[in-house]
Amino acid sequence: MYSSFLQVPAMSNPTGGLSEDSVYGSRMGLTESSLAILERDRGSVETWDVEDTKPCVESLQLSMPSLYLSCFDMLLTEDAAWLVKVSEASPTLAMPMSRMEPRQEPEQCPVIDSQGQGLSPGLEGQEEERSLEQVQSMVVGEVLKDIETACKLLNITPDPIEWNTGNVQKWLLWTEHLYRLPQAGKAFQELTGKDLCAMSEEEFRQRSPQCGDTLHAHLDIWKSAAWMKERCSIGDTKVTGGEELWSEADSSCSGQPIHLWQFLRELLLKPHNYGRCIRWLNKEKGIFKIEDSAHVARLWGQRKNRPAMNYDKLSRSIRQYYKKGIIRKPDVSQRLVYQFVHPV
DNA sequence: TAGAAGGATCTAA
DNA sequence: TTAGATCCTTCTA
Numbered sequence: 001m002y003s004s005f006l007q008v009p010a011m012s013n014p015t016g017g018l019s020e021d022s023v024y025g026s027r028m029g030l031t032e033s034s035l036a037i038l039e040r041d042r043g044s045v046e047t048w049d050v051e052d053t054k055p056c057v058e059s060l061q062l063s064m065p066s067l068y069l070s071c072f073d074m075l076l077t078e079d080a081a082w083l084v085k086v087s088e089a090s091p092t093l094a095m096p097m098s099r100m101e102p103r104q105e106p107e108q109c110p111v112i113d114s115q116g117q118g119l120s121p122g123l124e125g126q127e128e129e130r131s132l133e134q135v136q137s138m139v140v141g142e143v144l145k146d147i148e149t150a151c152k153l154l155n156i157t158p159d160p161i162e163w164n165t166g167n168v169q170k171w172l173l174w175t176e177h178l179y180r181l182p183q184a185g186k187a188f189q190e191l192t193g194k195d196l197c198a199m200s201e202e203e204f205r206q207r208s209p210q211c212g213d214t215l216h217a218h219l220d221i222w223k224s225a226a227w228m229k230e231r232c233s234i235g236d237t238k239v240t241g242g243e244e245l246w247s248e249a250d251s252s253c254s255g256q257p258i259h260l261w262q263f264l265r266e267l268l269l270k271p272h273n274y275g276r277c278i279r280w281l282n283k284e285k286g287i288f289k290i291e292d293s294a295h296v297a298r299l300w301g302q303r304k305n306r307p308a309m310n311y312d313k314l315s316r317s318i319r320q321y322y323k324k325g326i327i328r329k330p331d332v333s334q335r336l337v338y339q340f341v342h343p344v
Numbered sequence: 345t346a347g348a349a350g351g352a353t354c355t356a357a
Numbered sequence: 358t359t360a361g362a363t364c365c366t367t368c369t370a
Contacts, residue, residue, distance in 0.1 A: 257357075259360075262346060293347085306362070311347085317361055319349065335370080 089320075147225045159226035160219060163193025175218050176211070184208035184215065197223060260317050261326050261340070263303055264288070267296065286343025290336040 127142050156167040163171065172185045187207040188196065196219060204212035267274040268288055276291035277299070287326055290296050293311035301309025318338060321327035330339045 064359080257360080304361080309362080312366090313362060314346075316350085320361075322349090329348085333348085 147222060158222070160193040160197050160222050161226070163196070165190055165192055165224040168196055170191055171222075172215070173216060179212060182208075184211055187212075229233075258303065260300065260314070261321060263300060264296075264318075265340070267299070281337060284343065285330075286340030287330050288338060289334075290338070293336060 042152075147158055154167075154170045156163060160171070168188060169185055169189055172188055175181065176183055176185070184207070186253055199216070201213055201216040204216035206212070208215065214286060264278065267278045268280055271279060278290050278293040281287045281289050290311075293315075297309050297311040297314045300314055301307055318327055322329075325341050327338050328341055330337055
């Protein structure tokens with residue numbers, strides 16, 4: 001069932017090579033528990049009690065349902081026939097099926113009604129395949145986007161491997177709260193992300209009999225998403241000539257346009273990569289300095305496919321943020337120094 | 345001279 | 358409509 005989620009042909013392999021897909025399938029293979037999680041959590045998402053949640057994760061909670069709904073939208077396209085059969089056989093199962101109807105977002109519903117177009121069976125199959133690919137791309141984009149949002153809120157990296165013990169505890173707290181799981185943080189104390197990733201589902205269950213399998217499944221989703229981001233970053237590097245390796249999920253992965261302020265923050269969050277061209281002067285206050293204006297402008301131009309980009313144009317765009325209250329000049333104005341109005 | 349500031353206009357999504 | 362891109366003039370360190 002998850003195979004459709006995992007192959008992602010449109011994004012991973014523009015040339016359509018089979019070998020890449022098979023690699024994807026093997027690496028992206030989520031466990032049965034992960035699959036079950038998606039199905040099980042959907043119910044809790046639908047009965048979400050937003051008022052009951054903590055403010056710090058509120059926006060995240062509103063964001064996460066789209067992940068699961070998207071997954072189910074995608075599953076619908078692949079397993080619709082099977083589900084219809086099941087629903088016909090079982091009125092009990094028919095109800096969840098009706099609840100799984102895709103949201104009314106025509107532009108995000110690429111399942112083309114080929115019936116009325118008199119397509120031959122072969123063309124119809126191709127159309128369905130293309131539609132499925134589009135849906136898969138969107139699902140992946142949603143997953144990456146929602147995880148990225150979570151990362152920003154929790155101030156952790158998307159790749160669990162890189163988490164320290166504090167990051168692990170943050171993630172555990174967040175997951176427990178979001179899915180109303182019993183507290184299991186103590187059972188995973190002193191464990192880094194690397195330790196966590198090395199643990200089997202059974203080991204999760206041993207540490208937390210009540211929700212170990214659920215946590216393991218959620219971690220599995222994160223690991224897969226992190227791997228996909230990595231794949232996407234490599235693709236970007238090829239496109240841009242390999243000058244830089246984007247380690248954050250970017251617009252080309254999620255399908256969303258990136259804003260200049262987001263781009264600048266991405267650079268700032270990777271000092272080991274971009275510290276020579278842009279760096280924090282005061283991270284707490286959101287004050288940063290562009291050390292190499294030409295380089296930053298060139299990177300932005302690469303990102304937006306604007307070869308003629310220069311600092312004059314980039315700085316004009318930054319100044320547009322003054323009115324919007326996103327970026328401003330610090331109280332003590334200095335050349336090439338700006339300040340995020342709402343630092344992370 | 346490079347950068348800052350901001351007006352005006354165009355473009356792509 | 359929005360977010361940038363582009364071009365421009367004026368000012369400042």
